[in-house]
Amino acid sequence: MTTSTHQEGATAAGERSAVPAIETSRLVKTFGGTRAVDxxxxxxxxGTVYGVLGPNGAGKTTTVRMLATLLRPDGGTARVFGHDVVREADAVRSRVSLTGQYASVDEDLTGTENLVLLGRLLGYRKAAARERAASLLEAFxxxxxxxxxxxxxxxxxxRRLDIAASILNTxxxxxxxxxxxGLDPRSRNQVWDIVRAVVAHGTTVLLTTQYLEEADRLADRIxxxxxxxxxxEGTPGELKSSVGAGSVHVRLRDRRQREQARRVLARALxxxxxxxxxxxxxTARIMNGDARASVQASRALAELDAAGVVVDDFSLGQPSLDEVFLALTGHPADTAEQTDKEVAE
Structure with missing residues (x-):
């Protein structure tokens, strides 16, 4: 069992160097009259973390389910390591694992029992299944x-147990x-560490998220x-630069000066x-090049001072992904209209 897994991993590593992990073209899925994926x-x-970022109802889960062969596309094509998800579904399934939005483990079993059961279903001998379960429980x-x-x-x-179950066979x-x-910040950070560790061992990760910070922290491309x-589509840096060279953030000492500060900044920037x-x-976005952005920001700060506006904090940085999403869509990520009739998880 161990030797076979190692050989398969070596073969897969060779394929990964030549073939994209995922390649889709004009992929479509409809539910009734709604195009959930268009x-x-x-x-x-x-070998990367690829983020698919969007609000609830954007089509993320439907896309994943088609790529994982759980839904049949209504149009277009999709390949996983060169295998068509419709015509070569078994070959795709042998290469992938899916952790959905909700835990799929059995709540009445212990952590060990869950992993041993799944290991046995995957073909591990009993002793090997217990050894693999113990190793994953320790790692997580x-x-x-x-x-x-x-x-x-x-x-x-x-959530950690659910991900452990997904990588029993890497x-x-x-x-x-x-x-x-739904996780608290500490648990979220633990999951992020797990994702980084999985990728470090050669697994490609397709991560869907509605958390802009999560995509920024983990994804090579989004x-x-x-x-x-x-x-x-692009790297986090490319997406941020696409909506401006930088963002100026200002905090005033006196809220009564905010309207005056807004007029000064609008003129200067x-x-x-x-x-x-x-x-x-x-906050204001600067649309000029990087060098010009710093000049404009310095001038804006000087003009605020000349106008008698007291500034407690002033910073120039890249736009956040929140600002990117707002600029691209015209609405914040958490208020998007729900159009995707996601199937049951």
Missing amino acids: GIDLVVPA GLTEAADRQVKHYSGGMR PDLLFLDEPTT AVIDRGKVIA ETEVQLEADPVAL
């Missing part, structure tokens, strides 16, 4: 909870569909999806200034 084109390089920080029923696990612990491609939804279409929820905060 002509998506993706190329995912092997679950050894102390190994003999506890999963229904007594926290949300973060269940897949060439791991689909993580919104893996940190496809932004809205209403079933890819509206932008030659751009629209956004009033933040914080009553003393303002």
